[in-house]
Amino acid sequence: MASTINDTILVERNVPRTLRMLRQRMADLAIAEGEEELERLESEYSLMADCFLSDMCDHKAADIYAGMLKRTYRLYNTVRLASVMRKRRTLVQAQNIAASRRISQESVLAQLEAFVQDVAMCSLQMDGVQNQTLARLYANHQRYMEGLFNSLLVSGQWTEETAGSYRSLLLSPIVDHTDAQLIVSALTMALLVVFDVEKWLTLVAVYEQSDDVALRQRAIVGLALTMPDEGVVSLFPNVGEALHRLSSTEQVRRELMEVQVQLLYCERTETDSREIQTNIIPTFVKNSRLKNWRMESDSCEDSSLDEILGNEDADSNMAEIEDKMNRMMEMQRKGSDIYFGGFSHMKRFAFFSEISNWFTPFYAEHPDVANALKGDNAAAIKNMVSRGPFCDSDKYSFVFAIASIFDRLPADAQEMLKGGSASFPDSVAAEIGSPAYVRRMYLQDLYRFFRLFPNRKDFRNPFGKTADGASLGYLFIMNPSLARSMSHEAVEVGRLLFKWRQYDAVVELAESFVKSGAESADLSLLLGNAYLKTGSYDASYELFSRVVAKNERREQAMAGLAEASFMLRRYDDVVGICNRLETAGHLSKRLTIYMSLALINSGDVREGMNRLYRLDYEDGSDRNVKRAIAWGHLMNHKPDEAERIYDALVADGSDVADDLLNCGYAKWLLHRNGEASRMFSRYVSAMETYNKGECLASAFAADMDLLDMYGVGDFEKVIMLESVVKK
Template sequence: MKPTIKDTIVIDRNVGEALRMLEKRMAELHLSAGKDMLEVVKADYQLMLDCFERGIQDPNGDEVYMDLLRRTYNLYNTVRLDSILNRRVSFSQAKAIAYSFSKDKDSIVSTLEGYVQDCAMASLLDETEQKEVIKKANAVHQQYVERLFNYIMVSGQWSDETTSFYLSLIQSPTIDQNDAQVIISAITISLLTVFDVNKWLVLAAIYENNNPMRLRHRALVGIMLSLPEGEHVLFPEVKSVLQRVFTNEEARRELVELQMNMYYCSHAEADSAEIERDIMPTFVKNNNLKITPISIEEKEESIDDILDYGATDRNLDEMEAKMKKMRDMQMSGSDIFFGGFSKTKQCSFFYQISNWFVPFYPDHPYVANLIDASLYDVVRSLSLYGTFCDSDVYSFVFSLSAISNQLPDNVKEMMANGPSGGMPCDVDRNSPAYIKLFYLQNVYRFFML
C-alpha cells in the first residue's frame, strides 16, 4: 500500500517526499491555503540540503530537521482543513460565518465580558424592564457565541499567541461559564476535524489546572476523544501531558469513568433497540395503567380483570419489572433516551452548531420565547434534577411547549416539584461522572444525528 502523506511525515519522517506529495495534492484539488507556508518550508529544507552538500556540520541538525517535520505536519493539516472546508456543506457554511467574524482578540474579550456586565446591570432595574433587557442581551449574545463557535471550529493551526489568548479567555472569571464551556466544545470539534497540537494543549491545560469542574471534565473529554496517533513522535509535549495524567491517581480514576461512559454511549443504538423491542410493547399493551412519580396505578376496572381474575396484578408486576429494568440500565450509564430524542432534533434550534453543546439554561432565547410562566418551574426543575443530557432537555422543552395548553395544572405542578427528566432516578448532575456522561451524550448526538 502506498504510504499516505501523514505516514510519510510521522512514520517515515521524510520531509522532502512529504512536501512533494503535498504540493501535488494541492495542485490536484486546486487548494490555495498553505501555499506561502509550502514555499517557506521548501526553501528551508533546500537550505539544509545545500549545507549537507557543502559538508557543513550543524550541531543542532537533528533539532532543525525535527522542526521541519513539525512544520510539514502543520502544513499537511492546513491542506486537509482547506479540503474539508471546500467539500463539506456544514463546514463551508461555518467558513462563511467565520469570514465575517471580527477576529480582533480585544473585541472578543470585551464582547464576552460586556454580556456579563449587561446582565449584572440589568439586576438594578425593576422586574419588567429587567426581563426585557436580559431577553434582548441573551438574543444578541447567543448569535455572537454561535459565530465565535464557527470561527474557532474552522480555524487553522494556532500560533503560540492564539493559544495563550484562548487559554486565558476560557479561564477568565469575567466571562460567563456557559461561554467558556461552548468555547471548549468548539476547540474539541476543531480537533476532531484536524489535529492541532496547540489546541490540544489548551484543553490539557484546562484539565490539569484548578478550573471549575464543568470546564475540566469537558476538556478531559476533548483531549481523550482527539488523542493523536503517532504524533507524539513530533510533539513530545503531548507525551509529557499523558505521563503526568497517567501518574495521577485521581486522573486515572476519571479516565476509567470516561472509558465506561464512552462504552455506554457507543451502545446507545443497541440499548434503544432493546427498549423498543423488549420494554415499550409492555407499556403499550398496558395502556390502562397510569404511571405516577411514585407508583403505577390502574385507571379503571379493565376488561382483562373481569375476564381473567388477577390479570391486572400480573400487568402491574410486568410494568414494574420493565420500569426497574430501564432504571437499572440508566443507573449503569446506558443512554436510554437516545432513541426517543433522536427524532426531535429537526427543529431550527439545532441548525446552529453551538446549540448542540451549550449547557441548558431557561433564559436561552429559543427557550425563553417558547415557555410561559406556568412552565418556567417545570423547565427549571429539568435543568436542576433531570436525567437528560442538555441536548435532550432542550428537545423536551420544545416538545413540551407544543402541548403546554393541553396540560392540566396539576400535571405541570407535579413535573415542577418532582425529579423531572424521564424516570425518578437518584442522579447527582454535578458529580464528575455525570458531567462527563451527559456531555458525551451531547457529543454523540451531534455526530450521529
C-alpha cells in the first residue's frame, strides 16, 4: 500500500518525497495556497542536497532538516485545509462571513478591549439612553464575534507570533470572559478540521495559566478532544513536553480523567434518553392529575377525594414520582445528559443556523435573546434560565421556546415563573459553578452540535470512532504520551466501561496501555476479565498466569485464572486453584459453583453436587446455583431432575440462552424430541443469530461429551438441526 502524505512526513520523515507528493496534490486540485512556501522548501532542500553531495559538512544539518520537516508538515495542513474548504459547506460559509466582516487579526485585541470599555462607559449615561446604547453595542459586538469565530474556524496554520498574540488576548483580564470562551471554542472546532500545533499549544497555555474557571474548562476539553497523535508528538518536541507536563501533575491527571468519564457519559446520552422516555416520563404522565394543593383554587372538590376516602393511592403515586425524580437527579449528578431528549427538538430556531451560536456562553444581552425577552415576562424567564441546570445551548432554546408561548401558559404557571417559585434541587444549585459542572455543560453543548447541527459531518466527530473505524476516537486517554503516567486513571475509566458492559472498549483501552509499557496488576486484572467477557479465554489464561506468577493481587488473579481455566475445560486446574483459595479463605460463591461444575465434568459428580446442595440450602433463590445443579443432574444421568429445574428457569420468559439450550438437552435426552426442537428454536432466537444451523451446530459440538454420554447419534443431531432451521 502506498504511503500517505501524512505517513511520509511523520513516519518516514522524507522531506523530498513529501514535497513531490504535495506538488502533485496541489496541481491535481489547482490549489495555490502554500505555493510560495513549497517553492522555498524545494529550493532549500535542493541546496542542502547539493552541499551534502559536495562533501560539505554542516554540524547543524540535522537541525535544519528537522526544521524543514516541521514546515513541510505545516504546508501539508495548509493544503489539506484549502482542499476541504472547497467541499464542506460550513467552511465555505465561514470563509464568506469572515471575508465580508473584514476581520483583521492584528486588531482583534483592540476591538475586544474597546468593547469592554464602551460597555463600562455606558454606566455613566441616563437610563433611557443607556439601554439604547447598550443594545447597539451588543448588536455590533455580536456581529463582530460571529465574524471572528468564522475567521478563526478557517484560519491557516498559525505562526508562533500569531499564537503568542492570541495567548495574551485570552489571558488578558480586560477581555470579556464570554468572548474568550467563544474564541477557545473556535480554536477547538478549527483543530477538528485540520490540526495546528500552535493552536493546540494555545489551548494548553490557556488551561495552565488562566484563572477563569469556565475558560480553563473549555480549554482542557478542547485540548483533550483534539490531542495530537504519536507522530506529531515525536516531530514537535514542545508538544511532547506539554503532554508530559500535563500528565505529570496529579490534579491535571484527575481533571483529564474526569473529562474522559464525562465524555463517556455523553456517549450514553441516547441510552439514558431512552430510559427516561420509557421508565420515568410515563410515571409523570400517569400521575399528571396530582396537583400541588398550594396552587389550586378554593373550589377543590376533586383533589381531596382520596383523602376523604382514606385511599393510599395518592401517597404511593407521590412516592413513585419522588422516586423517579430522584433517579433523574442521580443520573444527572453522575454525568448523564437528562435534558437532551427534550431540548433536541428545540434547535430549529433561526438562532442555531449560525455555527458560533452553538458555542456562545449564555448571556441575556445577546441581541436575539434581548429581542425575544420583551415585556413583563422578561424578568421571569431570565430568572428561570439563570438558575436552570441546562447547558448554554439549551438555555438559548428554552428562552426562545418559552418566550413564544409564555402568554398562552395558564395563569398559575405564569405566576409561578414570575414569582420565582419554580426551582431546582438544592444539590443541583450548589453544584453550579464548579469546574466539573462547567465542564459537563460545555461537553453537552458540543454533543448537541455533533448530533443536531445539519452540517456536523464537516468536522471530525470527537464523540465517535476514528476515521478508519478501528478504534474509539473518544478514548483520548489512550494517547501514548498519556499512557505512561495515567495507568491508574485508565483503570478507573476501564472499570466504568466494564460496569456498562462495553468489554471491547475495555480491551482496546487496556491493551493500548500495556503496549505503552504501563502494565500494572490492576490493569492486567481489568484486561484479563475483559478477555473473559469477550471470549478470549487463552489470552485471559495467559495474562492471569503471569500476574499469579508475580504474586501480585494474588487472590483476584487466581479467581480470574480459575474462571479462564474452566472456560478452557481445564477442570483439574480449576479444582486445584479453588482448593488453594478455599484453604486461604478466599473461595467465593461464584468460584464454588465453577469448582463444583469442574468436579462434575471431570467425573467427581458426588463431591460437586454436594457442594452445590450446600449452596442451595444456604440460599434457595440463587438461579446460578439452580443452573449448576441442573447441569449436574444431566451429567449424573438424571435428565428428568434437570428438566424440572430448567423448566422453572425458562418459565418466566427471561430467555437466558444457556437455560434454553440446556432445557432442550434435558428434553432431548428424555426423548421428548418435539419439545426439545421448540426449546432449541428459542435458544437460537435468544442468540440473535442469522445462521440458526451454524449456531446450534456449534453448541452441539461444544457439548459433545454430554451428547456422547447419552449415545446421541450423528443422524439425530442432523434431524434436530434441520427441524430448527426450517422453523
